[in-house]
Amino acid sequence: MTNQVGQPTTPEVADEASTEASETATGSITTLLPDSVTGTGVVPGIAYAPVVWKQGRPETLPHEPDVAQEDRAQEAAHLETAVETVAARLEDRASQVTGVASNVLSATAALARDRGWKRAALKLVKGGTPAPQAVVAAIAQFITTFEKLGGLMAERTTDLRDIRDRVIAELLGLPEPGVPTPAQPSVLFADDLAPADTAGLDPSVITALVTQLGGPTSHTAIIARQLAIPCIVAASKIGKIADGTRVLVDGGAGTIQLGIDEQEGARLVAEDAARREAIRSWRGPATTKDGRDVELLANVQDGAGARKAAESQARGVGLFRTELCFLNSEDEPSIEEQTGIYSEVFAAFAGHKVVVRTLDAGSDKPLKFANMEHEENPALGVRGVRIGLRDIELLTNQLDAVAAAAAARDEDAETPAWVMAPMVATIPEAKRFAQLARERGIKPGIMVEVPSVALLAPAFLEHVDFLSIGTNDLSQYTMAADRMSPHLATLTDPWQPAVLTLIAMTARAGADADKPVGVCGEAAADPLLACVLIGLGVTSLSMAASAVSGVGAQLAAVTFAQCQEAAEAVLSASDSASARERARTILG
Known part of the structure; x- marks a missing residue:
């Protein structure tokens, strides 16, 4: 699913995207884009680069037929294999990094193997539900439970959605969702980022992070600090900004500015680089x-x-x-x-x-x-x-x-x-x-x-x-x-x-x-x-x-x-x- 300017989105923000689309129906998107968007700055620094949006979740067919009785055992085995593949992939990433990034990836791998949601999904499969829909339904139950619990448990819902999307992609034979690998330095935009997204980021390619959701103590913010990447969270109005749009991100002030002249953007980045060099030295x-x-x-x-x-x-x-x-x-x-x-x-x-x-x-x-x-x-x-x-x-x-x-x-x-x-x-x-x-x-x-x-x-x-x-x-x-x-x-x-x-x-x-x-x-x-x-x-x-x-x-x-x-x-x-x-x- 994509919104009106072409970036991937998720069902959770689809309604907002539809609202924004109706708002722009009477005029060009360009003229209605904001000059700046404000969020909560959590890691200071200046970046000026084109936007690249996190790849959205894979689509599943809404009304797939029930799995035939004789095929259900094979469908359940297919689900178990997909879960284990995703968990092993996360563990491999955890072994390639250190510190907080490694710990949160290991915890996400453990959550992927969690018997609770997997048992619920397998029960649905054995009742005839296709594996992708079973994963969606089972994890939705746990997301609802965690959201009702509130507090810090709510942070786990981002991890659950990430696991859901990776398992579904594996089941459907699609590329793993998540952070793209842009050909040039870019600013990563996303609805939210899971530990698996942020832990392996290359700061030379992803020069800043901006999310619509998240808070100042989220995994995204903590790992961004570890990587020293400028980061803004809770920037709820970035949905109208399309892939490829050049933006100036100020992680200290929490602002994303559009329409900045390329020469001015380069000057501000150079000043920030000098400040960072003074810090490094x-x-x-x-x-x-x-x-x-x-x-x-x-x-x-x-x-x-x-x-x-x-x-x-x-x-x-x-x-x-x-x-x-x-x-x-x-x-x-x-x-x-x-x-x-x-x-x-x-x-x-x-x-x-x-x-x-x-x-x-x-x-x-x-x-x-x-x-x-x-x-x-x-x-x-x-x-x-x-x-x-x-x-x-x-x-x-x-x-x-x-x-x-x-x-x-x-x-x-x-x-x-x-x-x-x-x-x-x-x-x-x-x-x-x-x-x-x-x-x-x-x-x-x-x-x-x-x-x-x-x-x-x-x-x-x-x-x-x-x-x-x-x-x-x-x-x-x-x-x-x-x-x-x-x-x-x-x-x-x-x-x-x-x-x-x-x-x-x-x-x-x-x-x-x-x-x-x-x-x-x-x-x-x-x-x-x-x-x-x-x-x-x-x-x-x-x-x-x-x-x-x-x-x-x-x-x-x-x-x-x-x-x-x-x-x-x-x-x-x-x-x-x-x-x-x-x-x-x-x-x-």
Whole structure:
């Protein structure tokens, strides 16, 4: 299916495309195209290139006849083979990349093999439904369920649709849907992008990403940051822009402009390239223009990611996402197995700070050996430390492994292992976690994701040694908005003054208690927001290793007084857009 200007679309946006077609029926498309479209900018940078749309899903015949009784076993086998082919292809891609990209591809491969949707599809086939229609119907059931659950589970619907389209293409003998390979550098447009689409992108060919859906913490945004590709999400009005149209994408401002002169576009890209080169050549140390020291750390997910991060200017690890090591594990890993995995990260940053987050299982990161079987709203359910305190052996085993891995690293290391619990909401939870960590000689801290912790930060700091703010979830819970919803992207923007006010309260409590308060959410990777966070009193910033030099270069261009002035200005702003603009005016 294509819309009125020729780019592929999906049934989910077909109605919108029809509406747009009727709007243009009385005039030429060219004259009705907007001069610019605005979305949510998530990765800064400038790109000027023609648009290339993601290839749409394969079409299936709406009224294919039932499969004859004698052919149903063969049709079921055909379906199983197609599913396994798609899953194996995803696993192969996962093996060719590292870090977050590898983990999300592996998780998507596991979802492709999920017994639940496959069982539903096979049941339909055995009842006579052709395999392609059975896949559509079975996955539609699960998409509806996930959407009803809301919260972070909604992010999985993009993965399910991607699996559906790949399996159908395999069944029909069609080319695999997804990202095309353009002959020239291009800007990729899409309704949405699944991990399988973004993980293998070549930044020399795809110079920017723009999606109609998605949010600032979606897989698309996270992987785009890792690849340092300018990225805009939730740009709902790009549907009228056809393949081949030259656009200027500003990932920082969140704008897509049409009608830009080629010479002007080239000039702006060159200026951005010079800025990026200055960022690439930045070697630290991380200080403001007037010499105030700033601790920049890396977010990692395994030993390979840690070794790559160690090549950057990051001073240590501010967030080791341990749950990403075990997404495909059927059973709880042994203490010895966990120790081996954690040791790789400690070895990569021998002698430096390493902050380990205990399993943040649940919601969008289900672990088969840890999760509740069913919850009505998993984002507000038993996740994070709530699982650990419910299954205390799961938590103590992990703490034992962290302690063993820390003990095995460089004996001259002056910094003990730091460990923090996610989704803490009450003081007794923090107190119990701190007790368990200290019994093992580990420095205890907690994540600030639930507003109750920010509101009572002084009381929490009586029991733990540090706080680390997870801006992704803090934004979601503060603004009562699903962080995966493209319709609510402006609400879950970490520039929201209410979110920044909670960060300021937390940082102030840390200063009063003389204990560090860091930020490890995606907000830390925004160079402009990083300056504001430092001005608010945050003591460390942890981010994807690829973002460290950009943040460091920005900090080096401003004084601490400017950071404080910008921080004061954003707290009195009325919304995220005005907060961002106030900071931009002060910081440049």
